[in-house]
Amino acid sequence: MTLKEIDMNEVYNNDPELKKEDVNNLKEWIEKQPHLPHVSELQVALFLQSCYYSNEMAKYTTDTYFTVKTLCPEIFGTRDPLNPLVKTAMDCVVITPLPKLTPEKYLVVLVKMMDFNPDNYNFAAQLKCFDMITLLHLHQYGPAKGVIIILDLKGIVFGHFLKLGVVVMKKFLYYLQEGMPIRLKSLQFFNIVPFMDKILAMMKPFMKKELIDSLVLHNDVSTVFKYIPIDILPQEYGGSCESLPILQEKYKARMIDNGEFFKFQESQTVDESKRPGKPKNISDVFGMEGTFKKLEVD
Template sequence: MTNETSSQLFPYENPPPEVIKKLEEDIGMTEESLKEDIKTLKEWMVKQPHLPNIDDEKVLKRFLYYCKNSLEKTKMKLDNYYSVRGSSPEYFNNRDPLDPELVESINTMFFCGLPKLTPEHDRVCIFKIFDTDVSKYNPTLLFKSGLMALDCHVSEERCRSHILIYDMQGGSIGHVASLTIPIIKKFFSSGLVGMPQRYSGFHIVNAPSIAESLISMAKSFLKDKLSKRTYVHHDMTSLHKFIPKEILPAEYGGTFPMTMNELKENTYAGLVAHREWFKQQENLVTDEKKRLSKFNSLDQIEGSFRKINID
């Protein structure tokens, strides 16, 4: 179970096999249970005519892992994952990393994964503004590229959970004004709820005073447990209490030997390496006309932002 061959296209650190084994044991995942659960998931998906036929065992295993080895939660998360792709085409269609508009967005603001894991084996990712020209800022494309990066990680990522840092340096009233309630609502419902990853904390740095209302509004969409794990840092010393310096680049008082521009290129190269994969995923969405149950997981998503997976 823990010695699978890696086809990892992102140059990120993953936990060593003995740590992965311990993380899996902690949630009751064994060779025997995994084999049986994957078989059960495959049989369940075949009986759900609205779902695409997914038989990639590595993907199913990751869903089980992020859902803490719960079959019922995994079924719900798989349903959510493929449902949001149909309901949010602005995020999940036309995901060509070489598209000029997407490239411009990535060079303006991007979601950068940090290669080194925390001592708790969490992956840290940073949203950062690289170009302050508001005319180039497109929040939909920003969220699209961030979700692309997270999506690629589903079959490769072996971290315990994710920690997100939002660097608002260079943010202006124009940036804040473009993040309307419908856009934020769609991102939370289609992004965080639809993706399988768990989140152990949000950290905001370099926030201008004009962003206070935006931060309060975003926190109101989160479950209480995660809202309490959302921190606004007024200096990097405060951030270092949660994330070790060796994880962070120099821009955040860290010692990791890559700049944010280099980390941006690092993450972007991973997207380009997955270009064909993105094309293959284009039609893997639910067909709601074939759904047997009246219950639609998206109804629950839209009605509440309380289903985000957290530790």
């Protein structure tokens, strides 16, 4: 893995509530689970921080993270930026963590369609790219105090909606809420489309109340500024950040430059034959009603 990760001393200095002793305790627990893969100290810190330092919740999140990724290869497998499907996805949509944080120190991840031809759109591949670039960013810059996901729907047509899949949506929303090591603060859509009600009807059955409560819809970008200062956004929205085409090229280059990191991620799978007790399968995971990861929204 050639990725230059953030130094752990910097991670601990940036967050006094994140204790090395707690990270080590969680890491020891993970290493004693025969079905889980080897993890780095930084990965463990991301799990613990995302769960607001709850060791028990972080255990659940860690297991969920690796289990879902193993059981859902259509979304989380083939993490090769040079794979034709992934390359097409990167050409189709820009997914970029913005360089500046909000005043609350939240990371903003912007998603924007750049190729409006529905024939080139692959929903699962876009979700894969979102996961890849967001986790890459966290490994390079450390845990984020909070994450806001904003999606610009300008250019989206009904042909894109027809390519969304209920099963893929369910799997990813479960992962986003239960396993992804981020503190998700808000999910926001702007330049909403006439069929937004159909998109929400597909999403909401798989969203916890906390995520539904954090959902914000904007007719255009003007009301986004109540949540995200205009200065943070790209030039097209009146901000000082670089233009969308430049951000897209940087996003693609960043993905390609870190192919070894994604290869390492792809190798981190669960061995269900070694899981204590009963091995898990797809129906076990996505039918379960048990403990849920804490989702705090301001």
